[in-house]
Amino acid sequence: MNNRLASVVVISMLVLLLALIDRLTPYRYDDEVNLDERLLPPSPKHLLGTDSLGRDVLTRLLHGFRLSLALSLLSIALSAAVGSLIGISSALSKPIQIVVDPLFSFLYVVPSVIVAAVIAFTVGFGLHVVAIAIALRLLPVFYRIVRTVALTVAVQPYIEAARAMGASLLHIVLHYIGREAMRTVAVLSIYSFPEALSMEISLSFIGLGVQPPTPSIGGMLAEGVRYVAVAPHIILPPAVVVFATILVLDVVGEEIEKYRRERTLI
Amino acid sequence: MQGTDSMSRRIVAVIIIILAMVIGSSLYITNWSSRLWRDLHSAKELRIAISTDITTLDINYATSVTDFEVLGKVYESLFRIDYDPVAKKLTYSKWLVEDYKPINDTNWLFILRSNIRFHNGEELTAWDVKASIERSAAVSPIGKMLLRDAHGQPIIESIIVYNRTAFIVRLKKPFVPLLEHLAHLAVAIMPRDVAEKYRDGRIDSVADVVGTGPYRLVEYVRGQHVKLQRFNEYWRREPRIESVLYMIITDPSTRAAAVETGQVDIAVGIAPEMAIRLKERGLQIHNETGVRFVIAAINVQKISDVRIRQAMNYAVDRRAVVYRMMGGFAVVAQSIVSPIFPGHAQLESYSYDPERARELIEDAGGLNRTLTLVVSTRSPKDVELAQVLQSYLSAVGIDVEIQTMEHTAFLKKVFTEHDFDLAIYGPSPSSLYYGLTYWRSGAALNAPLYSNPEVDRLLDEAAREGSRERQYELYRRVQEIVWHECPAIWLYYENIIVATRPGIEGLKILPFQMLILDGVSVRG
Numbered sequence: 001m002n003n004r005l006a007s008v009v010v011i012s013m014l015v016l017l018l019a020l021i022d023r024l025t026p027y028r029y030d031d032e033v034n035l036d037e038r039l040l041p042p043s044p045k046h047l048l049g050t051d052s053l054g055r056d057v058l059t060r061l062l063h064g065f066r067l068s069l070a071l072s073l074l075s076i077a078l079s080a081a082v083g084s085l086i087g088i089s090s091a092l093s094k095p096i097q098i099v100v101d102p103l104f105s106f107l108y109v110v111p112s113v114i115v116a117a118v119i120a121f122t123v124g125f126g127l128h129v130v131a132i133a134i135a136l137r138l139l140p141v142f143y144r145i146v147r148t149v150a151l152t153v154a155v156q157p158y159i160e161a162a163r164a165m166g167a168s169l170l171h172i173v174l175h176y177i178g179r180e181a182m183r184t185v186a187v188l189s190i191y192s193f194p195e196a197l198s199m200e201i202s203l204s205f206i207g208l209g210v211q212p213p214t215p216s217i218g219g220m221l222a223e224g225v226r227y228v229a230v231a232p233h234i235i236l237p238p239a240v241v242v243f244a245t246i247l248v249l250d251v252v253g254e255e256i257e258k259y260r261r262e263r264t265l266i
Numbered sequence: 267m268q269g270t271d272s273m274s275r276r277i278v279a280v281i282i283i284i285l286a287m288v289i290g291s292s293l294y295i296t297n298w299s300s301r302l303w304r305d306l307h308s309a310k311e312l313r314i315a316i317s318t319d320i321t322t323l324d325i326n327y328a329t330s331v332t333d334f335e336v337l338g339k340v341y342e343s344l345f346r347i348d349y350d351p352v353a354k355k356l357t358y359s360k361w362l363v364e365d366y367k368p369i370n371d372t373n374w375l376f377i378l379r380s381n382i383r384f385h386n387g388e389e390l391t392a393w394d395v396k397a398s399i400e401r402s403a404a405v406s407p408i409g410k411m412l413l414r415d416a417h418g419q420p421i422i423e424s425i426i427v428y429n430r431t432a433f434i435v436r437l438k439k440p441f442v443p444l445l446e447h448l449a450h451l452a453v454a455i456m457p458r459d460v461a462e463k464y465r466d467g468r469i470d471s472v473a474d475v476v477g478t479g480p481y482r483l484v485e486y487v488r489g490q491h492v493k494l495q496r497f498n499e500y501w502r503r504e505p506r507i508e509s510v511l512y513m514i515i516t517d518p519s520t521r522a523a524a525v526e527t528g529q530v531d532i533a534v535g536i537a538p539e540m541a542i543r544l545k546e547r548g549l550q551i552h553n554e555t556g557v558r559f560v561i562a563a564i565n566v567q568k569i570s571d572v573r574i575r576q577a578m579n580y581a582v583d584r585r586a587v588v589y590r591m592m593g594g595f596a597v598v599a600q601s602i603v604s605p606i607f608p609g610h611a612q613l614e615s616y617s618y619d620p621e622r623a624r625e626l627i628e629d630a631g632g633l634n635r636t637l638t639l640v641v642s643t644r645s646p647k648d649v650e651l652a653q654v655l656q657s658y659l660s661a662v663g664i665d666v667e668i669q670t671m672e673h674t675a676f677l678k679k680v681f682t683e684h685d686f687d688l689a690i691y692g693p694s695p696s697s698l699y700y701g702l703t704y705w706r707s708g709a710a711l712n713a714p715l716y717s718n719p720e721v722d723r724l725l726d727e728a729a730r731e732g733s734r735e736r737q738y739e740l741y742r743r744v745q746e747i748v749w750h751e752c753p754a755i756w757l758y759y760e761n762i763i764v765a766t767r768p769g770i771e772g773l774k775i776l777p778f779q780m781l782i783l784d785g786v787s788v789r790g
Contacts, residue, residue, distance in 0.1 A: 032657045032660075032661070033653060033654050033656075033657035033658075035586045035587070035590035035591055035654070036586075036590060038590060038591070039539070052591075052650055053591075053650060053653055053654065053657075117672070120671075121675055206643070207643035207649070207670045207671075207672070208672075211667075211668050211669060211670060212649060212652065212653050212668050212670065213653045213656065213657075213668070222646075223646075225517075225519065226518065226519065226537065226646055227539060228519055229519050229522065229523070229539075229540060229543060230539045230540065230542075230543055231539075
């Protein structure tokens with residue numbers, strides 16, 4: 001119970017913080033480069049110091065973090081929606097399954113960095129590349145799980161009863177299969193969050209993701225590595241933030257899973 | 267009872283003391299002997315941390331700085347590029363050739379030194395030279411540029427061998443920079459049978475990496491290290507170092523840490539911030555003006571108004587970039603090639619004048635679109651520079667969007683597709699003439715698609731011009747024209763920064779980031 005309360009508090013505080021960034025710091029993440037103030041250590045003026053181009057690390061960290069979270073959310077939503085749709089269709093229709101199954105198995109084994117690189121070289125660079133690459137990576141996971149749930153539900157006696165009472169296929173999908181699938185998708189989404197986040201970070205780290213000067217956690221880590229010996233204040237904050245976020249998300253995921261078990265019987 | 271108790275306690279105490287002494291002294295001896303072993307060891311072997319793996323074992327296919335650094339210890343060319351640290355200029359001196367003489371405009375007679383041996387024991391002959399130059403002109407990406415003219419035609423018509431040591435190079439038309447181009451390691455000399463064996467393929471076996479240089483290549487482990495061994499029959503004096511181990515350490519911080527802890531003796535490619543720190547810790551920092559000229563090329567097809575291009579040059583505070591971002595480890599550009607080349611013209615620098623930049627843009631009718639600035643992720647400093655430029659340009663009203671990309675994709679986009687407005691890169695030519703030909707119409711490395719018939723004509727004339735003075739005058743005019751027409755934002759010449767641990771003496775550094783190990787001695 002304590003954990004559950006703590007999760008709610010932490011998440012709401014985080015949302016509040018990220019919503020109010022612009023009010024909280026006097027700087028902007030794309031502030032003009034100021035070469036006279038580069039690599040300054042933490043001080044009252046810049047609470048976490050400045051980066052290699054003289055910009056406020058705290059401001060960039062908050063913006064980068066918000067962007068990373070938003071990108072992860074977006075790609076999870078994308079893959080959850082598409083994955084569920086295809087998962088349910090594939091459970092109900094053999095031909096769809098025959099086409100989609102090997103395709104998703106293939107997608108599942110290709111490393112996301114390669115997927116991202118291929119997209120980047122064909123479509124171009126930017127945020128959409130990251131979102132699509134992460135979504136493609138998560139898609140097979142959502143597809144598999146939703147399909148399994150749909151298959152299990154489809155053979156339940158109450159579905160047979162509904163069909164006998166004249167319910168249409170659409171009605172069955174929406175009211176019985178869909179509802180059951182949604183519960184699983186909710187938990188899976190939370191569990192996918194750390195993966196999506198770390199993927200976004202690694203793509204930005206190697207320079208395939210968010211383009212400068214827009215800050216991202218991965219980009220800040222990459223910069224921090226270069227200056228770790230002379231200015232460790234650049235790498236520490238993003239590293240701590242990543243660590244803490246993934247820890248919190250894990251606890252939250254566990255709580256939601258517990259909550260779900262308490263509410264459902266199957 | 268009490269007596270035995272205190273007795274046994276005393277015995278235990280004595281045992282503990284003896285044990286402590288034995289362990290302590292043995293630890294001391296091990297430590298001392300390992301230090302002794304290390305001293306002996308390091309006197310024999312020089313360990314150098316390099317930033318990238320070599321891309322090939324075949325010097326004719328070499329393109330990267332690391333390729334030439336490593337294979338340049340194994341191979342030699344007819345001439346040698348050297349550096350005069352006092353005058354801060356490059357020099358080109360006779361190396362494998364004893365003497366040479368132009369017979370007329372198109373025929374050059376060369377006499378080789380006698381008693382030079384390859385690593386396989388064979389003597390160097392003019393036939394080896396002929397085969398090597400022909401292979402380089404045919405297959406080497408750099409050799410093709412050095413030994414062909416602007417239209418892709420070979421500059422050498424034929425090489426006529428007279429005897430073991432004498433040969434004539436017959437040119438299709440006069441080409442004065444020939445000697446400087448023959449000094450490049452891409453025109454390295456290898457045995458004739460190796461050159462002929464690999465006429466169509468790449469040298470891929472360590473056994474066939476045979477040159478006349480001071481070291482033999484004995485071991486190559488991809489991604490790990492390259493090991494060179496002293497060549498005892500080297501034609502000059504015997505090298506002092508018995509073996510050289512190049513360790514591939516790609517991360518700059520790790521490389522700096524490796525030299526700081528004594529894991530390696532020399533580390534190349536030290537970042538400016540690290541250089542300051544290492545110096546404070548008592549390491550020796552070698553810092554020389556390099557040939558790498560960092561520019562932001564401006565696609566002149568897309569930005570055809572010269573006033574806009576000049577405005578961009580006035581918009582950037584180069585001094586701030588050099589002294590703040592580069593920590594002073596660079597030189598503000600004053601021409602379109604590095605000042606270390608004889609013939610470099612000291613031109614008037616573009617001052618930092620945002621007001622003038624805004625006026626020029628206004629005169630040109632403004633620039634109503636966002637420009638794309640592409641930069642390769644291979645050099646993190648370049649990505650940093652991109653953001654600095656973006657900031658300066660936005661201050662004068664030019665919006666720039668940065669696109670970072672992986673190096674191969676970058677090369678394709680910039681040099682093949684020319685699909686960019688601005689692109690950051692650093693050409694590193696080996697001779698002044700070569701550096702100026704980047705700006706010739708249709709040249710392979712002319713990414714901005716700059717074209718000026720006057721420049722082309724002057725370059726043709728310079729290639730024919732026998733008088734050094736007159737040639738420098740032509741070079742100067744080319745530099746002035748290109749400088750003022752701004753097919754790039756001219757930025758800075760990057761310094762070469764190499765760190766050595768205390769005890770390494772006599773290291774010389776060429777501005778191409780090549781180490782000259784001839785005089786190196788190791789102490790401690």
